[in-house]
Amino acid sequence: MTGSSELAQTRLAADAITVGYHGxxxxxxxxxxxxxxxxxxIVGPNACGKSTLLRALSRLLxxxxxxxxxxxxxxxxxxxxDVAQTLGLLPQSSIAPDGITVADLVARGRHPHQGMLRxxxxxxxxxxxxxxxxxxxxxxxSRLVDELSGGQRxxxxxxxxxxxxxxxxxxxxxxxxxxxxHQIELMELFTDLQESGSTLVAVLHDLNQAARYxxxxxxxxxGEIVAEGPPSDIVTAELVREVFGxxxxxxxxxxxxxxxxxxxxxxxxx
Amino acid sequence: xTRSIGLVVALIALGAAVIVSLGVGARVVAPTAVLDAxxxxxxxxxxxxxxxxxxxxxxxxxxxxxxxxxxxxxxQAYTRNPLADPGILGVNAGxxxxxxxxxxxxxxxxxxxYMWLSLxxxxxxxxxxxxxxxxSREGATPIRMTLTGVALGxxxxxxxxxxxxxxxxxxxxxRFWGMGSLGGRNAEVISTVAPVVILGLIIAxxxxxxxxxxxxxxxxxxxxxxxxxxxxGLAIAGxxxxxxxxxxxxxxxxxxxxxxxxxxxxxxxxxxxWILAFAVVVAPVxxxxxxxxxxxxxxxxxxxxxxxTVVLGAPVLILLARRRQVSGL
Amino acid sequence: xxxxxAGLDFGGRTIVWRRGGKSLRVSARTILVRSILLTLxxxxxxxxxxxxTYVLSLGEFGQALVGDGREIIVRMVWEWRxxxxxxxxxxxxxxxxxxxxxxxxxxxxxxxxxxxxxxxGAYTGALxxxxxxxxxxxxxLAxxxxxxxxxxxxxxxxxxxxxxxQGFRFIIVGIGLAAFLTGINNYLLIRTGAEEARAAVSWGFxxxxxxxxxxxxxxxxxxxxxxxxxxxxATAFGQxxxxxxxxxxxxxxxxxxxxxxxxxxxxxTxxxxxxxxxxxxxxxxxxxxxxxxxxxxxxxIPSSALTGGVLLLTADLVGQRIxxxxxxxTVVLGGGYFLWxxxxxxxxx
Numbered sequence: 012m013t014g015s016s017e018l019a020q021t022r023l024a025a026d027a028i029t030v031g032y033h034g035x036x037x038x039x040x041x042x043x044x045x046x047x048x049x050x051x052x053i054v055g056p057n058a059c060g061k062s063t064l065l066r067a068l069s070r071l072l073x074x075x076x077x078x079x080x081x082x083x084x085x086x087x088x089x090x091x092x093d094v095a096q097t098l099g100l101l102p103q104s105s106i107a108p109d110g111i112t113v114a115d116l117v118a119r120g121r122h123p124h125q126g127m128l129r130x131x132x133x134x135x136x137x138x139x140x141x142x143x144x145x146x147x148x149x150x151x152x153s154r155l156v157d158e159l160s161g162g163q164r165x166x167x168x169x170x171x172x173x174x175x176x177x178x179x180x181x182x183x184x185x186x187x188x189x190x191x192x193h194q195i196e197l198m199e200l201f202t203d204l205q206e207s208g209s210t211l212v213a214v215l216h217d218l219n220q221a222a223r224y225x226x227x228x229x230x231x232x233x234g235e236i237v238a239e240g241p242p243s244d245i246v247t248a249e250l251v252r253e254v255f256g257x258x259x260x261x262x263x264x265x266x267x268x269x270x271x272x273x274x275x276x277x278x279x280x281x
Numbered sequence: 282x283t284r285s286i287g288l289v290v291a292l293i294a295l296g297a298a299v300i301v302s303l304g305v306g307a308r309v310v311a312p313t314a315v316l317d318a319x320x321x322x323x324x325x326x327x328x329x330x331x332x333x334x335x336x337x338x339x340x341x342x343x344x345x346x347x348x349x350x351x352x353x354x355x356x357q358a359y360t361r362n363p364l365a366d367p368g369i370l371g372v373n374a375g376x377x378x379x380x381x382x383x384x385x386x387x388x389x390x391x392x393x394x395y396m397w398l399s400l401x402x403x404x405x406x407x408x409x410x411x412x413x414x415x416x417s418r419e420g421a422t423p424i425r426m427t428l429t430g431v432a433l434g435x436x437x438x439x440x441x442x443x444x445x446x447x448x449x450x451x452x453x454x455x456r457f458w459g460m461g462s463l464g465g466r467n468a469e470v471i472s473t474v475a476p477v478v479i480l481g482l483i484i485a486x487x488x489x490x491x492x493x494x495x496x497x498x499x500x501x502x503x504x505x506x507x508x509x510x511x512x513x514g515l516a517i518a519g520x521x522x523x524x525x526x527x528x529x530x531x532x533x534x535x536x537x538x539x540x541x542x543x544x545x546x547x548x549x550x551x552x553x554x555w556i557l558a559f560a561v562v563v564a565p566v567x568x569x570x571x572x573x574x575x576x577x578x579x580x581x582x583x584x585x586x587x588x589x590t591v592v593l594g595a596p597v598l599i600l601l602a603r604r605r606q607v608s609g610l
Numbered sequence: 611x612x613x614x615x616a617g618l619d620f621g622g623r624t625i626v627w628r629r630g631g632k633s634l635r636v637s638a639r640t641i642l643v644r645s646i647l648l649t650l651x652x653x654x655x656x657x658x659x660x661x662x663t664y665v666l667s668l669g670e671f672g673q674a675l676v677g678d679g680r681e682i683i684v685r686m687v688w689e690w691r692x693x694x695x696x697x698x699x700x701x702x703x704x705x706x707x708x709x710x711x712x713x714x715x716x717x718x719x720x721x722x723x724x725x726x727x728x729x730x731g732a733y734t735g736a737l738x739x740x741x742x743x744x745x746x747x748x749x750x751l752a753x754x755x756x757x758x759x760x761x762x763x764x765x766x767x768x769x770x771x772x773x774x775x776q777g778f779r780f781i782i783v784g785i786g787l788a789a790f791l792t793g794i795n796n797y798l799l800i801r802t803g804a805e806e807a808r809a810a811v812s813w814g815f816x817x818x819x820x821x822x823x824x825x826x827x828x829x830x831x832x833x834x835x836x837x838x839x840x841x842x843x844a845t846a847f848g849q850x851x852x853x854x855x856x857x858x859x860x861x862x863x864x865x866x867x868x869x870x871x872x873x874x875x876x877x878x879t880x881x882x883x884x885x886x887x888x889x890x891x892x893x894x895x896x897x898x899x900x901x902x903x904x905x906x907x908x909x910x911i912p913s914s915a916l917t918g919g920v921l922l923l924t925a926d927l928v929g930q931r932i933x934x935x936x937x938x939x940t941v942v943l944g945g946g947y948f949l950w951x952x953x954x955x956x957x958x959x
Binding site: 364368369413416425427428429431432433435436438439440442443446449452453456457460535536582584585587588591592594595596598599602603 | 769770779781782783785786787789790792793794796797799800801804805807808811812890891934938941942945946948949952953
């Protein structure tokens, strides 16, 4: 089930955790070691527990059993500020305060590094400038976030997460509601980040994009990990049938060579 | 079929409530004696108490109850806001303010004058809440209307207080009425207000059919053939008449208009015509029962019915707010 | 020392200050508005002390401050006018900060502690002391008001809590509790005679008239401590505006800070209510007005505080001139402004 990822370093891991909501467990005894410096993507059908797992990894959800480990220590025993300097999160839904400008919102990402008297150091400023340049929103700096398009706004949130300068970045469905050009743009930005040393974990609902960009793919169903490893190893028609209940044909993507899934469906072409 | 039976049961309950209201007090009168007092009056002390002291307030309770129940059902249906009530939306405060100003500045104390003042105040607030509530891209959401109503209510109450506090005599005379009370009114007021309430009720009944259609939205309603401006006008007129009438009779009474449609809807389902029919019967029961509680709960003196309905109704409001999804409102 | 370049375009002149390990960033407009407000507050304070039934010249005022001049003037300044003006100023600051907190909390610019039943609770507490225990001395009233307001706040918080607090539910529960307490208050009022009831209702609208310097130190001390605590938590609290998840991602302990800030907000409102009775709408209006003046985004406690101070000073002066309670002034004017906000907020979107 696990491939070469077992040999990679991990800073972030879930160790036999049981997590759920209101006493109902979504996953039990779940373990995942996030390979350092890789781009891990979690996929699965609706309600398979992928978002729950991400939330547990990001410290938003406390496991009922087991622990989430960051740099060798239980993540809930660490100070939240310290965690925030290491772990960044792009949540599924965030609220932009009324009338806030792009620069202001991205600057908020510096909060874990600031203090009562250290509100805007040179480091803060350069981190924000870099984050905005990386996401290509520098010209939007003084615009109101409310006025931006969905794609632009998502890039602002990504910039905010980048400004945190966390070495591990967790992304909860970052490409929802974006049109395809922006989706690809964002995925390539994430790949750039990963290649310059960050560790990324993302929940994606698009299996093909996941297979194309992930270095380590995790397929979940009913709260359990069904398979994990490099996409070229694990993405097969049998896996897709088992996880998604879908008949498909897997063939190499004509551009990248990664496994690409084409559903078979019931109807025949007209 | 079940609903018709239910309505008959409710009517019987109303009858019982009337008898209880006539019978309970400092001297408890047995039901048979109550019936005698009404239909076989023999001039005795006992019968006098029932007829002269308690009958007016019971009648007021019934009419005010009908008005409040109808008003609540109408507001909730028209605004599609399950938390609407003439008290919360400031309509009561508007009517009260008008009456207070009239009494304080213009010395207007006659029942007919009360009636007109009350209607005027209720109308102005209803229109303001409507206009201000709609002045937004998201339209008249429940939260907007509630906040508008609360703001208007607070301002008008404040203004009323300025007048009332300066003048001890007015303060004393309006003190009890201002909290909602079935007492202190005579037959003249009843006969002045009753036609107004009946008119309001007829309007509400006319509007019920359309209100069913717009329950899912103005656009859908229009496509089903509803005349939206007409329905709007009827709703505003109905609310004004019913709320204004209730306040003129019994002062500002809160939460009856809120609680009854909810309680009733649980039994009748979403058909506005049935809701109205039931609300109009059940609300007087609630009001009379509250009044009776007010009469007996204290070791001496009595508690104005407005206080009883608030003490009963506020927890219901809170319960409703807890039950509903935030986004659902 | 003053570095007014902004390497980053924040959409408006920004002033950045760095020295040693310390640094600060503010918008130029905010600094300007705050300076104006501060000046205005001082001017109004001086007006408040020097005018009235007996007008003082600035010279006489200056003399009285250091204890010189006619004894009756010194007494007038130190025992009546100065305390009153300072109460209004500091009370306005406290209420405005409290309003800021709750508006940020309910994520509704129109959420306000007085709408949510704290005022009603403080009033109930005081009424119980006044009418049931028959005690009209300041200290017991203050205790009653603080206790009543705190209990009301706690009840609203608990009733509105359902895996966290959501703005709309908080407001509705608050309105419900306020109505409930008003019923209780009415009950307490009818138990008494008309004269007493009228005095109680009047107190219920707030007044700084009967306060002197003995109440001042505990009041200022309490408010100062609360404000200091608010200052330490303010930035983190401001991150809650981004949504709980984003705030948690930035290292903010969301439930804990929310709870703490609610306590501080209630404490601030209760401190003022204890001193002067419930004063409506200031907590709601001041932060809104401040926002519009500074064109700030999100929580801005210092600006709200200064606006609140100026507003309440003004309201007190007005109330004195036309002889009505300060609370009634704020209800009518504040309520009107609130409505205007509602209308405009709709139009703006």
